[in-house]
Amino acid sequence: MAATTSLTGWRRRLVALVTGAVSAAAMPPFGVAWILFLTLPILVLLLDGVARASARRRRVVGALSIGWWFGFGYFLAGLWWIGSAFLVEAEAFAWMIPFAVAGLPAGLALFYGAGAGFAMTLWQPGPGRIVALAVGLSGAEWLRGHVLTGFPWNGLGYALAADDALMQAASLVGVYGLALLSVLFFASSAAVVRDGALVRGREVLGPAAALLLLLGMAIWGSARLGDPPASDTTSVPIRIVQPSIDQADKWKPELATTVFETYLSLTEEPASDGGARPDGLVVIWPETAVPFLLSEAPVAVEAIADSLPPGGRLLTGAVRVERNPEAVNGADYFNSILQVAPDGHLSTLYDKVHLVPFGEFLPFQDLVERIGLEQLTQLPGGFSAGVERTSLQVEGLPPFSPLICYEIVFPGAALNDADRPAWILNVTNDAWFGLTPGPYQHLLQARVRAVEEGVPVIRAANTGVSAVIDANGRVVSRLGLGESGIIDAALPAVAPPTLYARAGDGPFWAAVVLAFILLVLSRQRISRRRKD
Numbered sequence: 001m002a003a004t005t006s007l008t009g010w011r012r013r014l015v016a017l018v019t020g021a022v023s024a025a026a027m028p029p030f031g032v033a034w035i036l037f038l039t040l041p042i043l044v045l046l047l048d049g050v051a052r053a054s055a056r057r058r059r060v061v062g063a064l065s066i067g068w069w070f071g072f073g074y075f076l077a078g079l080w081w082i083g084s085a086f087l088v089e090a091e092a093f094a095w096m097i098p099f100a101v102a103g104l105p106a107g108l109a110l111f112y113g114a115g116a117g118f119a120m121t122l123w124q125p126g127p128g129r130i131v132a133l134a135v136g137l138s139g140a141e142w143l144r145g146h147v148l149t150g151f152p153w154n155g156l157g158y159a160l161a162a163d164d165a166l167m168q169a170a171s172l173v174g175v176y177g178l179a180l181l182s183v184l185f186f187a188s189s190a191a192v193v194r195d196g197a198l199v200r201g202r203e204v205l206g207p208a209a210a211l212l213l214l215l216g217m218a219i220w221g222s223a224r225l226g227d228p229p230a231s232d233t234t235s236v237p238i239r240i241v242q243p244s245i246d247q248a249d250k251w252k253p254e255l256a257t258t259v260f261e262t263y264l265s266l267t268e269e270p271a272s273d274g275g276a277r278p279d280g281l282v283v284i285w286p287e288t289a290v291p292f293l294l295s296e297a298p299v300a301v302e303a304i305a306d307s308l309p310p311g312g313r314l315l316t317g318a319v320r321v322e323r324n325p326e327a328v329n330g331a332d333y334f335n336s337i338l339q340v341a342p343d344g345h346l347s348t349l350y351d352k353v354h355l356v357p358f359g360e361f362l363p364f365q366d367l368v369e370r371i372g373l374e375q376l377t378q379l380p381g382g383f384s385a386g387v388e389r390t391s392l393q394v395e396g397l398p399p400f401s402p403l404i405c406y407e408i409v410f411p412g413a414a415l416n417d418a419d420r421p422a423w424i425l426n427v428t429n430d431a432w433f434g435l436t437p438g439p440y441q442h443l444l445q446a447r448v449r450a451v452e453e454g455v456p457v458i459r460a461a462n463t464g465v466s467a468v469i470d471a472n473g474r475v476v477s478r479l480g481l482g483e484s485g486i487i488d489a490a491l492p493a494v495a496p497p498t499l500y501a502r503a504g505d506g507p508f509w510a511a512v513v514l515a516f517i518l519l520v521l522s523r524q525r526i527s528r529r530r531k532d
C-alpha cells in the first residue's frame with residue numbers, strides 16, 4: 001500500500017493504466033464486478049500520492065493525469081471491439097482502426113480525468129475521499145452521457161447491474177446513481193488506509209456501512225424480483241427473427257435475394273412448439289434488415305405480406321428515402337422502422353432520432369468529407385435524423401417506444417414520459433462488431449433501461465443477442481450471439497412507473513449535491529482543527 005501511494009512519474013501512470021484496463025473485466029461478457037474491489041482502492045491510493053503535493057495546482061493536475069490514465073486503460077480494454085466495424089470494408093476503413101480504438105478511449109478518458117481532478121479539490125483523510133471520488137466519477141459519467149450527443153457506454157454503474165438483484169436499484173436512481181454507489185462500495189476498503197498504512201478506529205465504519213448498504217440492496221432487489229407481475233401478460237404473440245447475416249455479406253448485390261429469402265424463411269417457420277403460427281402474430285426484423293429500399297420494391301412487400309399468418313404484421317428496421325432536390329444525391333435517407341400491415345400496406349412508423357457519430361453521420365459533414373473521410377455507412381451526406389420520438393399506436397398492439405440500435409443506451413431518453421408506453425422495441429444490427437464483447441454490453445444496457453422505466457423490452461438483433469426482457473430486466477428468452485433462429489414469445493407485462501421513471505436523474509443529483517455539501521463542511525472542519 002505504501003509502495004502504491006509513493007509511486008511517481010511514469011510508474012504511477014503505468015499502474016493507473018493497468019488498473020483501469022483490469023477494471024474493464026467488470027463489464028460483459030465477463031461481468032467480474034468484484035475486480036473493482038481491487039482496482040478502485042488502488043486508484044484511491046494513487047490519488048493519495050498526489051494529494052501529498054504542497055501546491056493545490058500540482059495536486060489537481062496530478063489527479064487529472066491519474067484519472068485520465070485510469071480511464072484510458074478502462075475504455076481501451078472495454079471498447080477495443082469497436083475496431084471490428086472498420087474491418088467490414090477493410091479496404092476503405094482499416095487505416096482508421098488505430099484512431100478509433102485508441103482515439104475514442106483517449107477522448108472518453110478526459111471525463112475520468114476531470115472527475116478525479118474535481119475529487120481532488122474535495123480530498124481529505126479517511127472515508128471522505130471515497131465519497132469525493134464517487135461524486136467526481138459519477139458526475140463525469142453523467143457528463144459523458146450528454147456532452148457532444150453523449151456516449152455513456154460501459155458506465156461504472158453497470159458493474160452492479162451484472163447482478164439481477166443489485167440491478168433493481170436502477171429503478172430508483174438510474175445507472176448514474178449506480179455509478180455513484182459502485183465507487184462507494186468497491187473503493188470503500190481504501191478508507192482504512194492512511195499515509196500508506198492500515199489504521200484502526202472509526203475508519204472501519206465507512207466500509208462496514210457500504211457493505212451493509214450493498215447487502216440491503218441485494219435483499220430488496222431479490223424481494224422485488226420475487227413479486228408477481230404487475231398485470232397479466234398480454235395476449236399479443238411476438239416473433240423475433242435473428243438471421244445472423246455477416247455484415248460483410250449483407251449489402252453485396254448478388255446476395256440481396258438470399259438475404260431476403262432468409263428472412264422470409266424464418267418468418268414462415270412453424271411456432272417454436274411445433275404448432276401453427278398464431279393469428280395476429282407480430283413479426284420483428286432487426287435494424288436495416290433488407291439490403292434494398294422496401295418502398296421501391298412492391299414485389300418484396302407483397303412477399304412479406306404473403307409470409308405472415310392471418311392478421312399478422314411485420315415491424316422491421318429499414319433504410320427509408322425521401323426525395324429532396326437540395327440534398328446530396330437528391331434524397332434524404334433515414335434509418336427507420338417500417339410496418340407491413342395485414343393488408344400488405346407499407347408505412348413508416350419511426351425515423352431514428354439519435355444518430356451514431358462517424359457511423360451514420362459525420363460531425364461537420366461538409367468539411368470532413370472534403371478531406372476524404374466518410375461514415376461507415378458510406379452514404380454521401382450521411383443519414384438524416386428524425387424529428388422526435390413518441391409512443392407509437394399500432395392497431396392490435398399496446399403502445400410502444402421505438403429505439404434503433406444504440407438509442408437504448410441513453411438513460412432517461414428511452415421513452416416519452418408524457419405518453420408512457422407498454423413496451424420498448426429495440427431493433428439493432430450489432431453484426432458490425434462480430435463475435436466480440438460489444439453485443440453483450442449492448443444487451444446489458446437494454447436490460448437496465450427496462451429496470452429504470454419498468455417497461456419490458458423486445459430486442460431484435462441481426463446476429464444477436466436478440467431477447468425478450470421483462471420489466472425487471474430479466475431475460476425471458478434469448479438467441480445467442482451468432483445464432484440464426486426465431487424467438488416466439490408473449491409480450492411481457494408493463495410495471496407501474498418506477499421512481500426513476502417519475503423523477504429521472506433527480507435522486508442521483510440530490511445525492512451528489514448532498515455529498516458535495518457534506519464534503520465541503522468536513523473540509524472546513526478539518527481546516528479549523530489544523531489551525532487550532
